[in-house]
Amino acid sequence: MLWKRQIPILIVAVIGSITLFGWFINEPNIKSFVDDDATQWFDILASFAIFLGGFNLLKMQLQKIFRRQRGWQYSIFAIAGFFLAITAGFFYKGNPDVAWGTHVTADGTLFKWIFTYMFAPLQATMFALLAFFVASASYRAFRIRNFEATLLLVSGIIIMIGRVPLGSFISSWFILYLLVLIGGITVNSFFKNKQYTAIFVIVGIIVVTAAGSSLGWPLDQPGILYLPYLQEWIYKYPNVAGARSIMMGIGMGIFATSIRYILGIEKSYIGE
Amino acid sequence: MKFLTDLILKMGTVDRRWIFLVIALVVIIPLFFPLGLPIRATATTQYVYDTIDALPHGSKVLVSCEYGPSTKPEIHPMVLSVMRHLFKNKHKVYVTCLWPDGQFLASDALNLVARDEYGLTYGEDYVLLGFRPGNEAVVKGIVSDLRKLYTIDAKGTKITEIPMMEGVNRFEDFDFLFSASAGYPGTIEWVQYAVDPTNVPMSTGTTSIQVNDVMPYVSAGQIQGILAGMPGAAEYEALIGVPGIGTSGMDAQSIAHLVIVLFIVLGNIGYFIERNRSKKY
Numbered sequence: 114m115l116w117k118r119q120i121p122i123l124i125v126a127v128i129g130s131i132t133l134f135g136w137f138i139n140e141p142n143i144k145s146f147v148d149d150d151a152t153q154w155f156d157i158l159a160s161f162a163i164f165l166g167g168f169n170l171l172k173m174q175l176q177k178i179f180r181r182q183r184g185w186q187y188s189i190f191a192i193a194g195f196f197l198a199i200t201a202g203f204f205y206k207g208n209p210d211v212a213w214g215t216h217v218t219a220d221g222t223l224f225k226w227i228f229t230y231m232f233a234p235l236q237a238t239m240f241a242l243l244a245f246f247v248a249s250a251s252y253r254a255f256r257i258r259n260f261e262a263t264l265l266l267v268s269g270i271i272i273m274i275g276r277v278p279l280g281s282f283i284s285s286w287f288i289l290y291l292l293v294l295i296g297g298i299t300v301n302s303f304f305k306n307k308q309y310t311a312i313f314v315i316v317g318i319i320v321v322t323a324a325g326s327s328l329g330w331p332l333d334q335p336g337i338l339y340l341p342y343l344q345e346w347i348y349k350y351p352n353v354a355g356a357r358s359i360m361m362g363i364g365m366g367i368f369a370t371s372i373r374y375i376l377g378i379e380k381s382y383i384g385e
Numbered sequence: 386m387k388f389l390t391d392l393i394l395k396m397g398t399v400d401r402r403w404i405f406l407v408i409a410l411v412v413i414i415p416l417f418f419p420l421g422l423p424i425r426a427t428a429t430t431q432y433v434y435d436t437i438d439a440l441p442h443g444s445k446v447l448v449s450c451e452y453g454p455s456t457k458p459e460i461h462p463m464v465l466s467v468m469r470h471l472f473k474n475k476h477k478v479y480v481t482c483l484w485p486d487g488q489f490l491a492s493d494a495l496n497l498v499a500r501d502e503y504g505l506t507y508g509e510d511y512v513l514l515g516f517r518p519g520n521e522a523v524v525k526g527i528v529s530d531l532r533k534l535y536t537i538d539a540k541g542t543k544i545t546e547i548p549m550m551e552g553v554n555r556f557e558d559f560d561f562l563f564s565a566s567a568g569y570p571g572t573i574e575w576v577q578y579a580v581d582p583t584n585v586p587m588s589t590g591t592t593s594i595q596v597n598d599v600m601p602y603v604s605a606g607q608i609q610g611i612l613a614g615m616p617g618a619a620e621y622e623a624l625i626g627v628p629g630i631g632t633s634g635m636d637a638q639s640i641a642h643l644v645i646v647l648f649i650v651l652g653n654i655g656y657f658i659e660r661n662r663s664k665k666y
Contacts, residue, residue: 149529149530152522152523153533155519156519156523159522215539217488218492218539232486233489236455237457237458244408245405248405248641248648249405251645251652252648253401255649256656270649276614277639278422278423278424278619278636279640280639281423281425341425348597348600348613352600353600356598
């Protein structure tokens, strides 16, 4: 029990404390440990983790094949790919002129070939499929059900159009006309009176047209309605405010969890 | 009117493969027949350009590649453009990778720009230090003692035998950092573990989806500008006057975004028609 419980907790508590307080104590030995030794320890431990990962992958995929679980045929490809990569990495360079080590990125080697002609296209394909699913999902699921959804939808559309060159072609005046029409829909749904709606829309259109004519229809004026400026504003202010609060929350969470580890309260890493 | 509403409702139940086909067409057609939409640099892209342009000639610049093939269309054009800008201004470029696949793409970028376009010498004008596992531990290692972490470069040459590595021992020896990042570990780790403790200036290029996370650091002044996704890459290409795959991709992205917005609007019109009808009954 001592080796399985108390000793690991003690190691985590001591190393965790030194690493944490190393930031605040100006002592060369502690600083050297935090900056150099601890990071090297991490590298060494991370290197061992690759073996665990490899064996785990093999175990899971082999189990799937032997038990004839659903989709077991794919596991054959997974294992074949695993051994192909190991062969290309450790046993067969494919180009005798290239030294071991550099064969990973050098042209003409099997490993580079696997990366260029198998790994890269497959990964790119997986990512490219997202565009199709985003389009399909946005058509079927992105609905204005409440105020929050409306806000999300409107800001999403502004960002999507404002970020691309096409957005700079859309005049602020066009957005103003759109706003007049949206205002008309709001007036209609509120008063349920066609006359009020017609008056609102006609007056709105006349006002916008008059203002536009007098100012010479500048594409980016009024700036508040020009999509490229508007998307920049959304990125800079509402987005930053939201992102900062999330980051602060995460930071507090990490701090609290670290303290729990150091004090031995959190023991999930020893299976408790 | 009834015909129109019925049509919109019918479109709502259309097989999704038709939507896939429309998206495929609006992406592919502009790639073959470019519209040549003009590209306007946003303030954050201009900031990156100005910062790099203001570096004194011969500055030591660290470029870190944290991306893979999946995010290559967004990040790689940025790396190419930034490298063109750096080599044009006669800076020394050191490349590290926090992602294993980043090393392949960094190698391709250096071969194309440094070797083929500018005819520069490896080890004297540019060096690929390569990938090291360990995520933020690698960043911390570069900050404290680069030579402990990198004893050899990506080609297997000893660091001590590379001429341009003379006087480069830790992160503070660099004049500038550009992080081309598609996620973790990446830009945020560079800010937290390298830039904040040392005050070495940095700029970044990220995927569009990552901009939200990185933007607070830009507005706080910890990062000197950001190239945001493919539009950021295209804007940088326009600034250095060398159009590339970022620029050609912008037409396709513009039309695809417009079509997705149209899908959203159509879907919502259908939703409201359906809701009104169900209220009536």
